[in-house]
Amino acid sequence: MGTSEWFKVRGWNIERLLFALHRITGWGLTAFIVLHVLFVHQVTYGERAWNSLLSLDSTFLGRVVLLLVVVALIFHGLNGVRIMLIEFGYLLTEPKEQEYPYQVWLKNRRHRGYVLFMGILGIFLTIVAGVILL
Amino acid sequence: MRESTLRELTYLSGLAILLLVIIHLVKLSVGGFTVNTSFSQVALSLKDPAYSVTLILLLAFILTHSSLGIRRTLLDSGKSNLTVKAVLGILGVVFLIILVLGILTVW
Numbered sequence: 001m002g003t004s005e006w007f008k009v010r011g012w013n014i015e016r017l018l019f020a021l022h023r024i025t026g027w028g029l030t031a032f033i034v035l036h037v038l039f040v041h042q043v044t045y046g047e048r049a050w051n052s053l054l055s056l057d058s059t060f061l062g063r064v065v066l067l068l069v070v071v072a073l074i075f076h077g078l079n080g081v082r083i084m085l086i087e088f089g090y091l092l093t094e095p096k097e098q099e100y101p102y103q104v105w106l107k108n109r110r111h112r113g114y115v116l117f118m119g120i121l122g123i124f125l126t127i128v129a130g131v132i133l134l
Numbered sequence: 135m136r137e138s139t140l141r142e143l144t145y146l147s148g149l150a151i152l153l154l155v156i157i158h159l160v161k162l163s164v165g166g167f168t169v170n171t172s173f174s175q176v177a178l179s180l181k182d183p184a185y186s187v188t189l190i191l192l193l194a195f196i197l198t199h200s201s202l203g204i205r206r207t208l209l210d211s212g213k214s215n216l217t218v219k220a221v222l223g224i225l226g227v228v229f230l231i232i233l234v235l236g237i238l239t240v241w
Contacts, residue, residue: 133167
């Protein structure tokens with residue numbers, strides 16, 4: 001699937017949305033970690049340099065951006081575990097003959113249960129992160 | 135390296151990140167985020183060798199996981215092997231600089 005396919009709405013289902021979001025959050029988190037290391041390195045230049053950068057973090061917008069990063073991290077982690085569980089066969093359906101129209105995604109009850117669990121835990125952790133950060 | 139080995143490496147580094155990032159976030163949150171990100175507190179935290187090693191390991195795992203993820207994305211997007219190798223080569227240099235910066239920060 002080409003990158004442009006990620007953003008084609010037609011023919012989407014939740015599994016495809018999770019796939020696209022996993023890739024997008026992955027790129028976002030990679031960009032964040034590079035900036036984060038450059039940011040934290042300022043601590044070696046003394047308190048003044050650190051505080052000048054920290055003042056950006058302390059603004060409401062700075063806190064919201066940090067919260068978005070945490071949300072991306074929570075999603076990427078939970079969805080990554082889902083991908084691993086599929087890979088190791090724990091969330092797959094029993095193999096059987098397919099009939100048109102093909103609607104096999106999330107047919108396994110355990111898979112649907114995990115996606116639901118992902119959603120609930122994700123919302124709970126986002127609220128906790130929001131309380132800590134905002 | 136075999137594709138299955140690379141996939142295993144992605145999963146293992148992902149699990150390691152999950153564990154280490156929880157330690158990092160809990161340490162940042164307990165006692166208050168603002169207090170824990172103050173200059174004195176950050177400097178104190180970085181003097182703890184165990185925590186510093188945790189952070190370096192976390193960074194190394196993240197950079198490994200990111201490289202493998204970017205490689206997968208490029209291959210899935212239909213990029214040629216040469217393009218993938220070129221991008222990963224540039225990325226390798228950038229990530230190495232980031233890793234060195236990270237080590238210098240906690241040194």
